[in-house]
Amino acid sequence: MEKEEDCNYKLHIAMFPWLAFGHMIPYLELAKLIAQKGHQISFISTPRAIDRLPKLPSNLSPLIKFIKLPLPHVENLPENMEATMDVTGRQVVLLEKAYDGLQEPITRFLESSKPDWLLFDYTAYWLPDTARNLGISSAFFSIFIAACLAFLVPKCSDDRSSPEDFMVRPNWVPFPSTVAYRRFEISRILSSLVGENDSVSALYRAKEVIRGCDLIAIRSSWEFEPEWLRLLEDLYRKPVIPVGQLPPTPFLDEDEMDTWRSIKQWLDLKAKSSVVYVAFGSEAKFSQQELTELALGLELSELPFFWVLRTHSDSGNSDHVQLPTGFEERTEGRGLVCRGWAPQKKILAHESVGVFLSHSGWSSVVEALQLSKALVLLTVSNDQGLNARVMEEKLIGYSIPRNENDGSFTRDSVAESLKLVMLKEEGKVYRDKAKEMSLVFGDRDLQDRYVDNFLVQELDKIRFESFRDKSKTELFIISTATVQG
Structure with missing residues (x-):
């Protein structure tokens, strides 16, 4: 002994x-x-x-x-x-x-x-x-x-x-x-x-x-x-x-409090579980066509959204992709685009957020399920495709339909996927599974x-x-x- x-x-x-x-x-x-x-x-x-x-x-x-x-x-x-x-x-x-x-x-x-x-x-x-x-x-x-x-x-x-x-x-x-x-x-x-x-x-x-x-x-x-x-x-x-x-556990509380305060004020005005939180990590790079379809899909869904947007290109050069002309003006009030740092855990913890549109990076998945947020998935690279298959099998996440060869997707598929998981009866299984998984992940x-x-x-x-x-x-x-x- x-x-x-x-x-x-x-x-x-x-x-x-x-x-x-x-x-x-x-x-x-x-x-x-x-x-x-x-x-x-x-x-x-x-x-x-x-x-x-x-x-x-x-x-x-x-x-x-x-x-x-x-x-x-x-x-x-x-x-x-x-x-x-x-x-x-x-x-x-x-x-x-x-x-x-x-x-x-x-x-x-x-x-x-x-x-x-x-x-x-x-x-x-x-x-x-x-x-x-x-x-x-x-x-x-x-x-x-x-x-x-x-x-x-x-x-x-x-x-x-x-x-x-x-x-x-x-x-x-x-x-x-x-x-x-x-x-x-x-x-x-x-x-x-x-x-x-x-x-x-x-x-x-x-x-x-x-x-x-x-x-x-x-x-x-x-x-x-x-x-x-x-x-x-x-x-x-x-x-x-x-x-x-x-x-995630707490780090030193050096959040940009003014930033969070303004985000919280915006989220406070939205109904419970009504907002789509959109974030794809620090490294995801979209083509101009992908970013356009994603933006127009959010607009077409008519759902409130908070989008943490990074606009570096996937083309291998320094060009930045652009949101469609007039997108922010047309969605003003219903949607908010944040181009800088945003406190993801605090946003996900807010009661107005109902769905997380994510790239399937596992840290983001853990944060979402810890807080009972349903997942809509749009994979970008690395292990994300395998993560998405695991979540699809377990009915934890719903993947946006895409072209098998080039991965392209349409604004309609984005809008319909978000509405399915957020609102429809056939999406209830994803909402329920997120709550069930919070007992493990949280x-x-x-x-x-x-x-x-x-x-x-x-x-x-x-x-x-x-x-x-x-x-x-x-x-x-x-x-x-x-x-x-």
């Missing part, structure tokens, strides 16, 4: 996410939850990326130390572009190359700081071996849900290379499922998944990370996707530990138990077993304890 003091020691955990805010924010949320237990976090990233993160509450600042590693220079990658939101799709491979250049400085940091654990992202394919050589236990923390990870990264042989290969259920998925990409979704990301020219593919990176890590932590929960979590355990033959859905006690399980029942046990059995060359893994309810 372990001594009581053994069970209460404090860990030092280093974290190294990919340079995308859709990755850094979940890592920071997990860091906050771990720090609340009294453990020390070293959060490693580049200076500009760290400076753009939300500010921590004062009680957590002493426990979360930000480690700034300057991003190495890479030819044709402009200075100060330190996150995916700064670059075009063609420049992401340059950002990955610069990120890989952090191997030497992060190794020096790990040698000097000697953390108990290192959590890293799928991109850092060279880091598991570095951690092992330094005697540091390592975990791949996946911000992708289990269904996405199982679909994309099997441990078994995988020779997929064409769009069609990613449009069907893989043979290693033993249960019925519609989780797969649609043609227009996979066509947009295929080159980054399988690689081109001399780039290191996303799938190779993820496979190497999974091969080399000691365990896999994943942003998921047994209540949401138990079949996919069990499949991951079968595929990888190493512990797969869900850490919960990570609904349960703070459940989230806390997942973090406790991750820390106390897994990380501590594994570290102690490794420490006590110095003669073994590989880490001895104790069976994963699951969280139920």
